[in-house]
Amino acid sequence: MDTAESPAKVLQSICEKLQFPPDIAAGVNAGNYRTKMSTLMEKKSLTDEDVDALARVRRLLCIPKSEVDACTVDICGAVYASSVRYALGVGVEAFVPELRDRCKRAKDAVRLTDDMALTILSAEVKKAFMIYIKDARVKPDKRDQSKELRKMVYFNTAVVTPMVRDVTRAAAEDAAKELAELMKEAQAAAKKEEEEEAAAAAVAAAAAAAEAAAAKAAEAGAAGEGEAALAEKPEGEAAAAATAADKTEGDVDVVVGEVVGEKTAEEEAEEEEKPKEPEVVVEETPKYQKEINVSADLEVDQRTGMYQDYLMFCIQGDTITGPMGIEMEAERDQSEFVRLTQLGDILGLTPMEVGMVHKGLADKAYRAQAEQILGDGRGLTKERAEKLREVQASLSLPEADAQRIIKGITSQKTAKDMQAQVAMGTLTIADVRRMKEEGVEIEIVLSPDKRMALFRKNAESRLTDGSGSSDLSALSETLVSDLGLDPVKAKSELLKIANDKKRSTMVMAVSELRQKQVSAIVRSCKNLVACHGVAPESKLAWGVQEELGDIYSVFAMEGATDEEKAKLQEALGLDDATTAGLREIVGAGKFQLKQDVADEAIF
Numbered sequence: 001m002d003t004a005e006s007p008a009k010v011l012q013s014i015c016e017k018l019q020f021p022p023d024i025a026a027g028v029n030a031g032n033y034r035t036k037m038s039t040l041m042e043k044k045s046l047t048d049e050d051v052d053a054l055a056r057v058r059r060l061l062c063i064p065k066s067e068v069d070a071c072t073v074d075i076c077g078a079v080y081a082s083s084v085r086y087a088l089g090v091g092v093e094a095f096v097p098e099l100r101d102r103c104k105r106a107k108d109a110v111r112l113t114d115d116m117a118l119t120i121l122s123a124e125v126k127k128a129f130m131i132y133i134k135d136a137r138v139k140p141d142k143r144d145q146s147k148e149l150r151k152m153v154y155f156n157t158a159v160v161t162p163m164v165r166d167v168t169r170a171a172a173e174d175a176a177k178e179l180a181e182l183m184k185e186a187q188a189a190a191k192k193e194e195e196e197e198a199a200a201a202a203v204a205a206a207a208a209a210a211e212a213a214a215a216k217a218a219e220a221g222a223a224g225e226g227e228a229a230l231a232e233k234p235e236g237e238a239a240a241a242a243t244a245a246d247k248t249e250g251d252v253d254v255v256v257g258e259v260v261g262e263k264t265a266e267e268e269a270e271e272e273e274k275p276k277e278p279e280v281v282v283e284e285t286p287k288y289q290k291e292i293n294v295s296a297d298l299e300v301d302q303r304t305g306m307y308q309d310y311l312m313f314c315i316q317g318d319t320i321t322g323p324m325g326i327e328m329e330a331e332r333d334q335s336e337f338v339r340l341t342q343l344g345d346i347l348g349l350t351p352m353e354v355g356m357v358h359k360g361l362a363d364k365a366y367r368a369q370a371e372q373i374l375g376d377g378r379g380l381t382k383e384r385a386e387k388l389r390e391v392q393a394s395l396s397l398p399e400a401d402a403q404r405i406i407k408g409i410t411s412q413k414t415a416k417d418m419q420a421q422v423a424m425g426t427l428t429i430a431d432v433r434r435m436k437e438e439g440v441e442i443e444i445v446l447s448p449d450k451r452m453a454l455f456r457k458n459a460e461s462r463l464t465d466g467s468g469s470s471d472l473s474a475l476s477e478t479l480v481s482d483l484g485l486d487p488v489k490a491k492s493e494l495l496k497i498a499n500d501k502k503r504s505t506m507v508m509a510v511s512e513l514r515q516k517q518v519s520a521i522v523r524s525c526k527n528l529v530a531c532h533g534v535a536p537e538s539k540l541a542w543g544v545q546e547e548l549g550d551i552y553s554v555f556a557m558e559g560a561t562d563e564e565k566a567k568l569q570e571a572l573g574l575d576d577a578t579t580a581g582l583r584e585i586v587g588a589g590k591f592q593l594k595q596d597v598a599d600e601a602i603f
């Protein structure tokens with residue numbers, strides 16, 4: 001197979017001759033490779049000859065890279081994992097540079113890549129983190145739990161971070177080198193672009209100068225048109241003209257020199273402003289590692305809970321046990337907030353999750369202060385509002401959240417008042433509307449039965465208060481909406497109430513007629529109009545038509561409007577001719593209540 005052009009073809013031909021499944025053959029080859037590596041790793045290291053031997057076996061048996069990496073991590077990585085485990089187990093105080101060197105030597109001896117080493121190191125570090133977390137959970141006191149988590153933060157800084165940098169330094173250096181090269185190329189491109197722009201500007205300036213010189217020369221040529229005449233002049237005049245021409249040419253040269261000289265000075269100034277060497281911006285190395293965290297080992301609510309407890313520990317401070325076992329509050333250490341940030345990274349919390357914890361804690365603190373300030377039920381005065389604003393500013397709580405908490409507290413107090421009014425039977429629809437404006441959720445505070453009972457009570461009151469048919473929509477629509485009732489059920493209940501009140505109001509109106517109580521009759525007529533406005537389809541039957549006419553006449557005599565008279569006519573079931581005659585009698589002042597009326601009425 002060493003001399004074969006393609007070992008894969010040889011293996012394939014063997015499988016075909018033996019009728020051996022290729023997938024099983026691949027497993028056999030992988031096992032052989034693993035056995036070879038295990039044999040070479042008996043001395044806990046790999047030499048160059050061992051690496052060449054493994055490469056030969058891999059080539060001959062066609063072992064894929066994924067299988068090679070898995071074998072390397074399992075077999076070779078066990079040596080590195082043992083060194084890492086020992087280094088992590090000594091604790092913060094006993095961790096020395098020699099342990100780091102031991103881990104690096106073990107990594108190099110078994111030929112692990114940085115990625116493989118980081119994978120093995122991550123698994124061991126997570127186990128160590130979980131030990132700290134388990135120890136913290138068994139502590140009965142929140143402060144003791146936070147102190148145990150603080151030990152984990154120290155462990156991450158002093159032990160884990162140096163070991164992680166040992167296996168990620170090469171990648172970081174490569175990234176920095178690549179960034180420096182990119183920055184250098186970018187600066188070179190920018191410099192080249194500036195030079196091209198400067199050259200183009202110089203060419204444009206030279207062209208402008210040339211045009212100016214040409215213009216000067218043209219003027220000089222116009223002056224020399226009389227050369228022939230000049231030759232005929234005396235020698236002194238000719239010499240003077242020649243001197244003038246030379247002077248003109250010199251002026252042109254001076255102008256050109258000035259333009260070119262100015263441009264050269266600008267270019268020199270620009271060259272001085274340009275940096276001589278490209279500056280490479282290198283990101284500052286973080287003080288602790290963030291590559292390894294326990295986000296996959298714990299639920300998010302558990303991690304946020306630990307973070308919140310430590311945040312409270314940072315705010316409240318530690319305690320010191322004094323003489324005779326007295327515990328005293330120690331001064332708060334502001335550096336705990338730095339460790340809090342590192343704890344969030346170890347727990348694998350996202351910025352949004354951290355923000356939610358801080359916001360939730362600020363909400364709780366503000367709510368506790370607001371409940372204490374507003375607990376007496378006297379409302380939100382100017383002084384109390386100012387105090388709450390100070391608390392809000394100290395907690396960095398947004399205005400919208402502060403208003404929501406205040407509104408919730410006041411609505412709770414209002415809800416309790418509502419329950420008391422319901423129990424006493426004094427709750428009105430005006431109270432309901434006021435409480436809804438204060439933020440009380442009526443649908444939650446009152447059950448559907450109580451809301452329907454309140455609707456029934458207000459409907460009966462409205463249909464018997466003598467206000468007539470004005471604004472019945474407030475009864476059939478607004479009241480239903482305020483109480484959060486089902487419109488269909490509310491309409492059915494309202495029709496039932498209107499029909500019942502319509503009959504009882506008719507009987508009451510006849511009774512008041514017989515007693516000659518004019519004002520009471522008018523009130524009953526208006527109630528009839530209101531009931532008929534809600535339930536126009538229900539009809540009333542009365543055996544004594546004269547009494548119906550008298551009721552209508554009394555209503556018309558007491559100044560009812562034409563609309564009200566028309567609605568009462570419809571409610572009483574009177575025809576147009578009858579009501580026209582009654583209105584004529586009333587208008588002539590001839591209507592009087594009879595002294596004798598029938599004692600019985602048919603309903």
